[in-house]
Amino acid sequence: xxxxxxxxxxxxxxxxxxxxxxxxxxxxxxxxxxxxxxxxxxxxxxxxxxxxxxxxxxxxxxxxxxxxxxxxxxxxxxxxxxxxxxxxxxxxxxxxxxxxxxxxxxxxxxxxxxxxxxxxxxxxxxxxxxxxxxxxxxxxxxxxxxxxxxxxxxxx
Amino acid sequence: xxxxxxxxxxxxxxxxxxxxxxxxxxxxxxxxxxxxxxxxxxxxxxxxxxxxxxxxxxxxxxxxxxxxxxxxxxxxxxxxxxxxxxxxxxxxxxxxxxxxxxxxxxxxxxxxxxxxxxxxxxxxxxxxxxxxxxxxxxxxxxxxxxxxxxxxxxxx
DNA sequence: CACAACTTGGTTGTGTGCAATTCAAACGGG
DNA sequence: CCCGTTTGAATTGCACACAACCAAGTTGTG
Numbered sequence: 365x366x367x368x369x370x371x372x373x374x375x376x377x378x379x380x381x382x383x384x385x386x387x388x389x390x391x392x393x394x395x396x397x398x399x400x401x402x403x404x405x406x407x408x409x410x411x412x413x414x415x416x417x418x419x420x421x422x423x424x425x426x427x428x429x430x431x432x433x434x435x436x437x438x439x440x441x442x443x444x445x446x447x448x449x450x451x452x453x454x455x456x457x458x459x460x461x462x463x464x465x466x467x468x469x470x471x472x473x474x475x476x477x478x479x480x481x482x483x484x485x486x487x488x489x490x491x492x493x494x495x496x497x498x499x500x501x502x503x504x505x506x507x508x509x510x511x512x513x514x515x516x517x518x519x520x
Numbered sequence: 521x522x523x524x525x526x527x528x529x530x531x532x533x534x535x536x537x538x539x540x541x542x543x544x545x546x547x548x549x550x551x552x553x554x555x556x557x558x559x560x561x562x563x564x565x566x567x568x569x570x571x572x573x574x575x576x577x578x579x580x581x582x583x584x585x586x587x588x589x590x591x592x593x594x595x596x597x598x599x600x601x602x603x604x605x606x607x608x609x610x611x612x613x614x615x616x617x618x619x620x621x622x623x624x625x626x627x628x629x630x631x632x633x634x635x636x637x638x639x640x641x642x643x644x645x646x647x648x649x650x651x652x653x654x655x656x657x658x659x660x661x662x663x664x665x666x667x668x669x670x671x672x673x674x675x676x
Numbered sequence: 677c678a679c680a681a682c683t684t685g686g687t688t689g690t691g692t693g694c695a696a697t698t699c700a701a702a703c704g705g706g
Numbered sequence: 707c708c709c710g711t712t713t714g715a716a717t718t719g720c721a722c723a724c725a726a727c728c729a730a731g732t733t734g735t736g
Contacts, residue, residue, distance in 0.1 A: 367630040367631050367633075367634040368630065369634075369641065369644040369645060369648070370630065370633050370634035370637045370639065370644060371562075371630050371633055371634075372644070372648050373637055373639060373644050373647055373648055373651075374540040374544070374633060374637070375559065376647070376648045376651035376652055376655070377533065377536050377537045377540055377651060378537050378540070378541070378555075379580050379651070379652075379655050380533050380537070380651045380652075380654050380655045380658070381533045381534050381536070381537035381538075382537075382580070382693075382694095383654070383655040383658035383659050383662070384530040384533055384534070384654070384658050385534070385693090386658065386659070386662045386694085387658045387661050387662045387665070388530070389662075389694085389695095390662050390665045391665065398721065398722075399534075399722095400721085400722065400723095401721095403531065406527075415684085415685095416684075416685060416686095417683090417684065417685080420685095424535050424538070425722095425723075425724090426723080426724065426725090427684080427685050427686065427687095428686085428687080428688090428723070428724055428725075428726090429722065429723050429724070430685090431685065431686050431687080432686090432687090432721085432722085433721080433722075435686095436721085451683095451684085451731075451732075452684095452730075452731060452732090453683065453684040453685065453730070453731050453732075454683095454684065454685085454731095455684080455685065455686095474523040474524065474526065474527050475523050476661075477523075477526050477527055477530060478523040478525075478526035478527075479661070480657055480658055480660075480661030480662075481526045481529055481530070481654055481657060481658070482653055482654060482656070482657030482658075483526065483529060483650070483653075483654060485525070487650070488525040488526060488528075488529050489525060491529055491532070491650060492525070492528050492529055492532045494639070494643070494647060495529075495532035495533060495535070495536040496532055496535075496536075497638055497639075498536050498539070498540070498637055498638060498639060499532070499535050499536045499539040500638070501636055501637060501638030502536070502539035502540050502542065502543045502636055502637070502638075503539050503542070504636075505543050505632075505635070505636030506539075506542045506543045506545075506546050506636075509543070509546045509547065509632075538723075538724095541723090541724095542724090545724085545725095554690095554691065554692075555692095556691085556692065556693090557691095571714085572714075572715060572716095573713095573714060573715085581692090581693075581694090582693080582694065582695090583714075583715050583716065583717095584693070584694055584695075584696090584715095584716085584717080584718090585692065585693050585694070586715090587715065587716050587717075588691080588692085588716090588717090589691080589692075591716095592691085607701075607702070607713095607714085608700080608701055608702085609700070609701050609702070609713065609714045609715070610701095610713095610714065610715085611714080611715065611716095
């Protein structure tokens with residue numbers, strides 16, 4: 365019952381996501397960084413050198429988004445790209461000189477975000493779990509919508 | 521404490537929002553509709569004729585996003601735009617012939633979304649409240665970041 | 677070896693989002 | 707009535723997102 369509520373959840377997600385991106389924009393603008401670019405830096409700071417595809421898995425972005433984004437980041441010295449020698453298909457992405465310098469300069473960002481979320485410490489973890497569950501459910505539903513009836517005999 | 525959690529909330533929002541958009545894409549693709557376009561139709565179905573600015577308020581989108589979106593929708597007969605006679609600056613947006621027909625054709629969408637959210641009926645309302653609170657907090661923080669100290673004497 | 681299937685990343689095209697600017701229409705004080 | 711201001715949309719420029727497609731490299735199989 366109350367199917368309208370579920371579409372409201374989706375719109376609230378949509379609006380909240382843009383609001384958070386907006387705050388990141390104001391925080392990162394002095395460095396000419398965007399939120400997805402900041403996410404790449406955080407991933408590299410925390411996990412170290414990554415391939416393009418492992419970055420895509422972490423951030424849930426495909427090459428159509430990452431390729432031009434990484435090209436701009438490389439031009440700005442934020443990251444360094446290199447083709448792996450034994451498999452020429454694979455491109456590794458590592459922190460560049462400017463990206464390393466930003467780690468200290470952007471150390472204030474997480475606390476500014478924390479101050480702005482308006483979420484209690486305990487509630488945050490529950491919220492994250494709920495959101496990850498929604499994400500997983502949505503991905504599953506979208507996948508099964510492309511292949512409507514995988515359990516029954518395959519059509520034709 | 522635990523500032524990392526708050527950045528995790530933001531990323532979860534970002535990922536969940538794109539996952540929901542993804543599901544809407546698979547549902548709306550047969551009609552060539554995007555999620556923001558669907559939101560415009562829902563707003564017009566529910567609230568009736570709107571001005572561009574009132575649509576922007578409802579969906580929290582500005583004219584830079586809405587103008588080209590509404591132009592494409594008008595070309596497809598989804599909406600009808602008309603300049604208001606008393607005030608030639610105002611443009612009203614109403615449901616077009618094809619937009620009216622879609623109301624019945626898309627009646628299945630909300631229930632498909634509801635089935636996919638993976639959220640219990642009761643939890644949905646709490647989640648919406650939390651998300652709206654986050655949205656409001658983020659907007660407030662972004663606004664105060666632009667004008668760091670509005671309480672003190674105005675500069676200059 | 678030959679060769680088809682698969683993997684990896686890049687490119688193209690379309691549609692948002694949003695800041696900044698522009699422009700016309702309306703408004704308002706003098 | 708006139709000029710400066712405000713307001714509502716549209717336009718411009720840039721950066722995502724993502725589907726669809728492509729090229730190069732790798733791997734499994736006979």
